[in-house]
Amino acid sequence: MNILTPNIITENYADLPPLRLDTAKNLADTRAYVEGMLSRPAEEMAEFFTVRENGYDEHMQMFAPCYDVTASHIPADCRTLLDLGCGTGLELDALDRICRSENRAFPRVVGVDMTEALVAQLYKKHPDKDITVTLGSYFTVPLGEQEFDCAVSVESMHHFSLDEKLPLFRRIYDALRPGGIFLLCDYYAACEEEVALCEEHFRIRRAKAALSPDAFVHIDRPQLAYKEAEVLRNAGFSRVRFCTVGVEGTLLLMAEKA
Numbered sequence: 532m533n534i535l536t537p538n539i540i541t542e543n544y545a546d547l548p549p550l551r552l553d554t555a556k557n558l559a560d561t562r563a564y565v566e567g568m569l570s571r572p573a574e575e576m577a578e579f580f581t582v583r584e585n586g587y588d589e590h591m592q593m594f595a596p597c598y599d600v601t602a603s604h605i606p607a608d609c610r611t612l613l614d615l616g617c618g619t620g621l622e623l624d625a626l627d628r629i630c631r632s633e634n635r636a637f638p639r640v641v642g643v644d645m646t647e648a649l650v651a652q653l654y655k656k657h658p659d660k661d662i663t664v665t666l667g668s669y670f671t672v673p674l675g676e677q678e679f680d681c682a683v684s685v686e687s688m689h690h691f692s693l694d695e696k697l698p699l700f701r702r703i704y705d706a707l708r709p710g711g712i713f714l715l716c717d718y719y720a721a722c723e724e725e726v727a728l729c730e731e732h733f734r735i736r737r738a739k740a741a742l743s744p745d746a747f748v749h750i751d752r753p754q755l756a757y758k759e760a761e762v763l764r765n766a767g768f769s770r771v772r773f774c775t776v777g778v779e780g781t782l783l784l785m786a787e788k789a
């Protein structure tokens with residue numbers, strides 16, 4: 532068993548296989564990538580994805596197993612689903628496949644995303660479903676109180692620090708009903724050095740960008756998953772489990788609201 536084996540589930544991070552098949556090579560590759568990028572200013576988040584909207588779904592197929600694994604953990608009786616950073620809705624496509632194969636109803640979905648061009652693709656793919664997307668940032672748009680059975684976020688929140696995530700996780704906790712679950716599938720660092728390297732990358736390129744201080748930029752800031760789990764618990768979640776999704780450097784965190 533290694534990180535490419537999906538659905539290894541544990542509350543204890545130390546029980547997981549290493550996040551990378553070759554941690555040293557991953558660190559060297561990340562270092563080479565960062566060095567190649569340092570002279571470029573950071574790109575604003577929505578602009579980054581808008582420029583790349585053509586072929587976006589095809590590009591993201593490298594994460595294909597994580598959509599299926601994440602969607603498979605959405606409770607079968609989920610009637611209301613919050614999708615944070617839904618983009619073109621690849622996780623919703625996976626959920627749709629499951630609902631069809633099991634002959635069950637697709638939930639009412641509220642998405643949040645700041646890239647209009649990707650959201651337009653989502654609406655085009657699912658004209659027949661009860662999906663409403665709020666255009667804006669999940670840090671600030673209202674998420675509601677005890678409205679959702681489940682919240683999901685796939686490959687979106689690795690652009691933010693743990694300090695920024697604490698208030699966001701509290702808002703997600705509040706938006707869930709008691710007994711609800713937050714499924715956070717994301718890119719995580721394999722070691723402290725990777726975190727430090729990516730944070731330095733962020734700091735240098737963010738400073739070069741001629742953007743307002745509160746603008747979001749697209750630079751990966753993967754965190755250590757066990758520290759992120761601690762932040763989820765500090766936000767109120769009673770139990771957090773880790774689940775492998777069959778993709779290197781990616782985990783699903785399953786955070787339960789009692």
Ligand SMILES: C[S@@+](CC[C@H](N)C(=O)[O-])C[C@H]1O[C@@H](n2cnc3c(N)ncnc32)[C@H](O)[C@@H]1O
Pocket residue numbers: 576577580591615616617618619620621622643644645646649667668669670684685686687690747
């Ligand atoms: C890599 S895409 C992932 C989209 C989709 N979940 C998927 O896996 O295909 C990241 C998405 O997060 C969105 N995003 C990033 N920061 C955001 C924020 N603060 N509020 C709302 N959406 C955000 C981007 O607009 C983008 O659509």
